[in-house]
Amino acid sequence: MLQAERRNNIIQELHIDGTVHIEQLASKFKVSAMTIRRDLAALEKEGQLVRSHGGAVLPESMAQEVPYQTKLSSFKEEKEQIAKKAVELVPENSRILLDSGTTNLEIAKLLKSRRDLVIVTNDAKISMELLHSESTVISTGGELQKDIGAFIGTHVQEMLRNIKVDVVFLGANAVDLTDGISTPSMEKAYIKKLMVRSARAKWVIADHSKFNKQAFAHVCTFDEVNGIITDDQIDDQTRQQLEKETNVY
Known part of the structure; x- marks a missing residue:
């Protein structure tokens, strides 16, 4: 699978489940965890997700400090x-x-x-x-x-x-x-x-x-x-x- 296709699939999965996890993605796409981390870092730079402990979430699902x-x-x-x-x-x-x-x-x-x-x-x-x-x-x-x-x-x-x-x-x-x-x-x-x-x-x-x-x-x-x-x-x-x-x- 090409890098662009894999990253598109990550975003699709994220919109379905609201969260994705590095190990699960690595297993699904048959790549290393480091490759998935690079994918998530690139997608975060584009503003499509926010990396979290062990994976990523959609930006709007991140809990914020409330007055x-x-x-x-x-x-x-x-x-x-x-x-x-x-x-x-x-x-x-x-x-x-x-x-x-x-x-x-x-x-x-x-x-x-x-x-x-x-x-x-x-x-x-x-x-x-x-x-x-x-x-x-x-x-x-x-x-x-x-x-x-x-x-x-x-x-x-x-x-x-x-x-x-x-x-x-x-x-x-x-x-x-x-x-x-x-x-x-x-x-x-x-x-x-x-x-x-x-x-x-x-x-x-x-x-x-x-x-x-x-x-x-x-x-x-x-x-x-x-x-x-x-x-x-x-x-x-x-x-x-x-x-x-x-x-x-």
Whole structure:
């Protein structure tokens, strides 16, 4: 098969499935993975796709960072449902790490009446929500991400390298059944990786709108976490496929 024909076929497959994977393409076209990587790089330069961890997606399917105020009003009932499930997984006298985001804000609202916890967060809104909590609350501090409300930067990274917690609730911008969890920026991905390393129990929290999407920077695969907590609006097929990979609540 000629190079141009192969690349046209890649684009056709991408428009059918929404995502393509290097190893599958290499097997299908009987070429090396390096050849497919070159094809994807060339097609990305033409603006026809965006390369992701292990493959590529259509540009419009890439999850982007959403301003805090927009997220606050999106899928509120679903996030409350997720929060109720999540707090059931918080043991007494435990150390909890709440990633930034509005779903974790709902978890914070349910935890703030407890007196037995140490709660660490890199989210300004969550810190304020816990202002009058009887539990110990620790904010990572750092550079405040404008319009998002998350703390980022080396200060956050250094703190996360030096703590150990019992449970982390990890926010997810995008969840892909093949590639796992991803987020729009390399820096946010690195912070989330450090969160995963710091915790004994690792739970991803994601409402149904986050599934079958990819973002720019890879965070982790399903075998690196204990499971995913989601809402009951996730479609049956996605749930069944996800349950083959990890625990789903």
